[in-house]
Amino acid sequence: MMQHNLIIILYAYSFAIAKFSIGSDTLFPNQTLVLGQTLISSNQMFEMGFFSLGQSKNRFMGIWYRNTPDVVVWVANRNNPIADSNGLQLAIARQGYIVISNSRGTIWSTNSSGHVFNASLQLMDTGNLVVLTGENRENLFKRHAWQSFDYPTDTILPGLKFVDDIEAGVEKYLTSWKTSTDPSRGDIIVKIENKGLPDVVLLKKGKKMYRTGTWNGIYFGGAPPFPTPLFKLETIFRQERLISMSLAHENSTFVRITLQKSGFIQHLGLNARKDDWIILNSIPQDPCDEYGKCGSFGMCTTGAGIICECLKGYVPKHKKDWLLQDWSGGCTRTSPMNCDHIEKHGFLEVMGVKYPDMLRYRLNVSLSLAECRSLCLRNCSCTAYANPYITNGDIGCLMWFDELVDTRYLPRIDSKQNIYIRVLNTELESKATLTEEKKNMVILLIVIAIVSGVLVSCFINGGIHYLARQIRQEGRTDEDLELPLYKFSTIISATNNFAEENLIGEGGFGHVYRGKLSMEEEIAVKRSSKNSRQGLAEFKNEVMLIAKLQHRNLVKLLGCCIEREERILVYEYLPNKSLDTFIFDQNRRIHLTWPNRFNIAMGIARGLLYLHHDSRLKVIHRDLKTSNILLDGNLNPKISDFGLARTFEEDQSTSETRRVVGTYGYMSPEYAIAGKFSMKSDIFSLGVVLLEIVSGRKNRDFDNCYRYYTLLEYAWLLWKENRSLELMDDCLNSTSIESQVKRCVQVGLLCVQKFAVDRPDMISVCSMLASDEAIPVEPKEPGFCVETRPTLVRSYASASVNMENGRMSISDVEAR
Numbered sequence: 001m002m003q004h005n006l007i008i009i010l011y012a013y014s015f016a017i018a019k020f021s022i023g024s025d026t027l028f029p030n031q032t033l034v035l036g037q038t039l040i041s042s043n044q045m046f047e048m049g050f051f052s053l054g055q056s057k058n059r060f061m062g063i064w065y066r067n068t069p070d071v072v073v074w075v076a077n078r079n080n081p082i083a084d085s086n087g088l089q090l091a092i093a094r095q096g097y098i099v100i101s102n103s104r105g106t107i108w109s110t111n112s113s114g115h116v117f118n119a120s121l122q123l124m125d126t127g128n129l130v131v132l133t134g135e136n137r138e139n140l141f142k143r144h145a146w147q148s149f150d151y152p153t154d155t156i157l158p159g160l161k162f163v164d165d166i167e168a169g170v171e172k173y174l175t176s177w178k179t180s181t182d183p184s185r186g187d188i189i190v191k192i193e194n195k196g197l198p199d200v201v202l203l204k205k206g207k208k209m210y211r212t213g214t215w216n217g218i219y220f221g222g223a224p225p226f227p228t229p230l231f232k233l234e235t236i237f238r239q240e241r242l243i244s245m246s247l248a249h250e251n252s253t254f255v256r257i258t259l260q261k262s263g264f265i266q267h268l269g270l271n272a273r274k275d276d277w278i279i280l281n282s283i284p285q286d287p288c289d290e291y292g293k294c295g296s297f298g299m300c301t302t303g304a305g306i307i308c309e310c311l312k313g314y315v316p317k318h319k320k321d322w323l324l325q326d327w328s329g330g331c332t333r334t335s336p337m338n339c340d341h342i343e344k345h346g347f348l349e350v351m352g353v354k355y356p357d358m359l360r361y362r363l364n365v366s367l368s369l370a371e372c373r374s375l376c377l378r379n380c381s382c383t384a385y386a387n388p389y390i391t392n393g394d395i396g397c398l399m400w401f402d403e404l405v406d407t408r409y410l411p412r413i414d415s416k417q418n419i420y421i422r423v424l425n426t427e428l429e430s431k432a433t434l435t436e437e438k439k440n441m442v443i444l445l446i447v448i449a450i451v452s453g454v455l456v457s458c459f460i461n462g463g464i465h466y467l468a469r470q471i472r473q474e475g476r477t478d479e480d481l482e483l484p485l486y487k488f489s490t491i492i493s494a495t496n497n498f499a500e501e502n503l504i505g506e507g508g509f510g511h512v513y514r515g516k517l518s519m520e521e522e523i524a525v526k527r528s529s530k531n532s533r534q535g536l537a538e539f540k541n542e543v544m545l546i547a548k549l550q551h552r553n554l555v556k557l558l559g560c561c562i563e564r565e566e567r568i569l570v571y572e573y574l575p576n577k578s579l580d581t582f583i584f585d586q587n588r589r590i591h592l593t594w595p596n597r598f599n600i601a602m603g604i605a606r607g608l609l610y611l612h613h614d615s616r617l618k619v620i621h622r623d624l625k626t627s628n629i630l631l632d633g634n635l636n637p638k639i640s641d642f643g644l645a646r647t648f649e650e651d652q653s654t655s656e657t658r659r660v661v662g663t664y665g666y667m668s669p670e671y672a673i674a675g676k677f678s679m680k681s682d683i684f685s686l687g688v689v690l691l692e693i694v695s696g697r698k699n700r701d702f703d704n705c706y707r708y709y710t711l712l713e714y715a716w717l718l719w720k721e722n723r724s725l726e727l728m729d730d731c732l733n734s735t736s737i738e739s740q741v742k743r744c745v746q747v748g749l750l751c752v753q754k755f756a757v758d759r760p761d762m763i764s765v766c767s768m769l770a771s772d773e774a775i776p777v778e779p780k781e782p783g784f785c786v787e788t789r790p791t792l793v794r795s796y797a798s799a800s801v802n803m804e805n806g807r808m809s810i811s812d813v814e815a816r
């Protein structure tokens with residue numbers, strides 16, 4: 001739907017501009033272009049001339065969109081900035097070369113191209129700057145003597161060809177800008193890598209950071225499909241070799257692909273009504289896109305808490321690192337393959353994967369898959385084989401030797417990309433596939449967790465049981481609860497029998513539906529699923545707690561429904577969903593300006609202050625995170641989800657539990673390791689939330705080009721170098737207030753300090769955020785920095801239910 005609207009807007013736009021008068025798009029040999037003058041393409045879309053960036057005095061010659069001049073699509077002299085603009089001019093020689101010069105002489109020029117006569121320079125409607133000759137004008141298909149499309153900078157426009165033509169000795173690729181005000185070559189490039197099967201790779205300082213996966217006949221096997229019909233890919237193959245790739249330009253001129261200096265390849269489309277560019281897609285996209293995330297023989301998967309697992313027959317090479325979620329060491333064979341008995345070897349089919357990188361391989365496109373298998377079987381160092389194409393039936397053979405690197409499950413379930421991995425027949429006979437094995441493991445661990453959780457809650461929540469008994473005696477409950485009880489039939493009609501279209505959220509606990517009690521009154525209905533992780537005790541805990549809590553930054557519980565098996569909570573309905581759906585979403589993030597975000601940060605802090613200090617019950621939330629912060633119609637934050645919250649006596653400030661629940665990425669070290677929770681563990685989570693609000697990045701799944709850092713580590717590094725402003729989400733540039741941003745980062749870092757005693761309490765957090773004075777306290781190192789890892793290992797190993805399985809860390813098992 002949105003795509004259609006966009007197309008309509010784009011076409012409407014192209015009609016509108018056709019009415020305007022047309023500036024000159026051509027420069028002739030007797031003319032010069034000086035500072036302030038530009039060529040404008042005849043469709044009024046592109047403009048070419050001299051420009052400067054930010055505060056810099058340096059001049060560049062380049063091409064930009066006329067209506068969005070900030071978006072420069074090509075730069076001529078990217079590595080030759082012009083500091084002296086005296087006598088600055090651009091000219092085209094009759095022989096066909098372009099010259100930029102100032103009063104000191106030539107600064108930049110193109111090569112003279114052979115027998116050119118009667119040349120002129122023209123900015124085409126495609127944004128391509130071309131040297132036209134007499135021949136070109138007679139024959140439209142004659143190759144241009146020179147064109148800017150042959151020298152891409154960081155942007156692909158429709159029609160610009162990305163080329164990897166080894167025979168012709170031509171390679172054209174993208175290079176990022178160095179900074180947003182310096183277009184010179186940065187250290188990130190994107191190019192086609194072709195070893196018989198093309199792959200598009202992103203390199204940083206020559207090191208592979210991402211690859212799209214090999215071409216499977218229709219698309220790049222590990223990349224998301226192109227986001228809209230506006231991005232139609234045109235490819236040219238010579239035999240099996242992809243030699244050029246471009247966006248079809250008849251489709252639309254209003255799209256582009258740009259390699260950002262941050263290392264993201266973005267697909268953008270123009271919203272012409274507002275003259276702004278919308279990011280339609282951005283890759284790398286998820287943690288599994290990070291090249292070699294799981295090391296050799298590791299398999300990456302998103303969605304579940306676990307990101308890396310070893311292929312069947314393999315175990316983590318460095319168990320401790322693996323537990324700490326540093327998977328880069330990869331996996332190794334459980335027991336070495338005996339190559340004298342290959343009759344005992346077989347292949348395990350793993351379905352729907354992005355194939356491993358072609359490091360050592362053999363490719364034969366005419367062999368059948370059966371022949372491929374027997375070839376691979378005979379050579380003991382052949383670790384896997386597959387059919388590289390999804391288009392050629394059973395024909396095609398790609399074999400990998402030795403290491404398998406950068407393999408992942410594909411998010412698309414219908415993928416036909418299956419790989420066959422060498423295992424022992426005995427491993428094959430155990431039947432369990434990777435995923436089944438994982439499922440069993442998870443079920444086992446959940447059982448352990450529930451059993452131990454029930455035991456623990458019997459002790460810790462002794463008091464709750466008395467109340468629980470009271471709730472069960474219907475009729476008296478509302479008095480005890482001070483809360484309206486809704487009939488199940490009322491809930492059914494309000495949600496239209498829990499209709500699919502009313503479903504607004506789901507999680508480990510069950511589902512959340514939108515409902516209508518009357519024309520005006522909208523509600524959110526949280527229905528615990530029958531096999532919910534949230535047990536009866538937790539449910540009652542939440543009811544008891546939240547019924548007694550009233551604050552404008554806490555979500556309001558209107559009532560509940562306990563009938564038969566049903567356990568339902570009725571909340572006020574908040575139309576804007578949760579904070580994470582804004583700040584982590586490419587399109588929605590811009591709707592939260594800095595003033596909104598600061599207001600949200602303050603609101604969360606006030607809510608937490610109330611919980612810790614001001615409420616009738618003292619409450620530790622235990623699961624504070626951006627997805628538990630809901631936003632009302634005015635973008636005011638409300639803390640929700642009290643299923644894990646605990647009350648505590650004033651003198652009992654630290655409690656312990658053997659059952660660590662919460663969410664990885666927000667858990668303080670002492671809680672994750674030793675199960676100690678206190679107000680200070682909530683403060684830690686708040687710190688993570690603050691840093692996420694400022695940066696728009698998730699602490700967990702922190703993906704950027706700085707491979708091994710978490711958000712906390714990255715924020716800490718920036719802080720130490722006095723660069724904390726750089727943490728800020730780019731989309732806040734125009735609305736931010738520097739002092740407030742710095743304040744938020746500083747308070748965030750104070751909250752996530754490694755030792756609980758160093759962290760401030762909510763009273764100081766609120767006063768630090770609200771005041772205008774400099775905060776005198778310097779943060780110390782955050783928890784979960786690299787240096788703390790050895791300590792973590794010891795603590796993990798000491799005691800935990802979850803350690804019974806060597807492969808998973810504490811957070812993977814219990815975290816939600």
Ligand SMILES: *[C@@H]1O[C@H](CO)[C@@H](O)[C@H](O)[C@H]1NC(C)=O
Nearest residue numbers: 361362378379380381382401
């Ligand atoms: C197995 O294949 C590799 C890679 O092609 C090759 O180098 C090696 O010699 C082969 N080994 C045998 C025993 O054929």
